[in-house]
Amino acid sequence: MATMRDVAHRAGVSAKTVSRVVNNDRYVSADVRERVERAINELQYVPNSLAVTFRAGRDAAIGIAVPGVADPFFASIIGAVEHEASRRGVAVMVASVGWEPSHEKRSIEAVLKRQVAGMIICPVGDDMSYLQPWQARTPLVFADREPGRLTADAVVQDDVGGGQEATQHLIGHGHRNIAFIGDDSWPGLRRLQGWRQALDDAALPPRDDLAHVGEVDVAALTPALQRMLHAPDPPTAVFSANARCSIAVLTVLRSLGRTDVGLVGFGDFPTAAVLTPAVTVIHQDGDAMGRFAVERLFARMDQPGRRLRRRTVLPVSLVARTSCALPGEPAGHGDSAGESRSAVS
Structure with missing residues (x-):
């Protein structure tokens, strides 16, 4: 390094001049700044902005980066990580990077520059190759999705199986025109794959006109759903790829x-069970994912050369409520509040 x-x-x-460039001191000439930045890039130098560790054999802190701390799934991951870390006397630094990949690198590197002993990352962007210099000295574990263009430990859920289970559940209720609504993230595309697989297994051709892959806010979905609902064979149900x-x-x-319109969503959310009708969901176990991720991180920290499985897939489960019935379907048919089944894993 x-x-x-x-x-x-x-x-x-001088080293002092390098420090000034790293700290964006304005009293550095453009020529000197260019030379220093070129040397930093060529040597893949990572600044050490806070070289602080505990003595007595304990790790000072670990970091975790998630898209949003208010999201119930990511909040449960954070809670599990903090619980396990506290048992080792290790502090946890949390970064909320948002949903835009352009903000992610800056937020993650801000934590890594604090010299954390290891970091768990729930990535948003598709290219995590900028973390290669950091990975040389800081154990990294990824959760929820695999890192693009970087070989590292990852724990994910069964996105394909969950998408397949959700769509099969709607088919079981008699739906034949089932829309897919999701983003273009790695998990979203895997859930799209599950939707396609379930339709194919039921000899129902997936319809591109009933698939929306992209922005998933209200502004983007309003015209998309209007278009679908006014199609010659409109959807009677929707599989939604995230909460x-x-x-x-x-x-x-x-x-x-x-x-x-029937609905199954991938990922539970606080009001899903109390809406009318209550929303059937594919449940993601954030606690299990957080525990696995932090245990893998500590294993890497304790035994850096230990051979461990790079990718682990955790199962998901269907929580059947009442949002999937076709109009006119008898009450109590199919879905029942509180019923839960394991998804394909």
């Missing part, structure tokens, strides 16, 4: 006065 002195030698300046999407779908459907 390159040091500040190595950068200074390569750039032909944020499910909330947006419900908002749009109700604004259009449509209460006759």
Whole structure:
């Protein structure tokens, strides 16, 4: 791992000048700044902004980065990580990186520069290759999705199986025109694959005109759902690929006065069980994912050279409520509140 002195030698300046460039000191000439930044890139130097560790054999802190701390799934991951870390006397630094990949790198590196002993990352962007220099000295574990362009430990849920189970459940209720609404993230595309597989297994051709893959806010979904609902063979049900999407779908459907469209969402959310009808969901176990991720992280920290499985897939489960019935379906047929089945894993 390159040091500040190595950068200074390569750039032909003092270590103090390198420090000024790293800290964005304005009293550095453009020529010197360019030379130092070029040396930093060539040597893949990672600044050490806080070299603090506990003595007595304990790790000072670990980091965790999630898209949003208010999201119930990611909040449960954080809670599980904090619980396990507290048993080792380890602090947890939490970063909320948002849903835009452009903000992610800056937020994650801000935590890594604090010299955490390891980090759990729930990635948003598709390219995590910028973490290669950090990975040389800081154990990294990814949760919820695999890191793009980086080989690292990852724990994910069965996105394909969950998408397949959700769609099969709707088919079991008699739905034949089933829409898919989701984003273009790695988990979203895997859930789309499950939707397609279930339709194919039931000899129902997946219809591209009933698939929306992209932005999942109300502004984007309003025209998409309007277009689908005015198609010659409109959808009678929707499979939504994440909780944020499910909330947006419900908002749009109700604004259009449509209460006759079935729904299964991937990911539970706080009001899903109390809505009328209550929303059937694919349940993600954030606690289990958080525990697994932090246990894997500690294993890497304790035994850096230990051979461990790089990718682990956790099962999901269907929580059947009352949102999947076709209009006119007898009450109590199929879905029943509180019923739960394991998904394919």
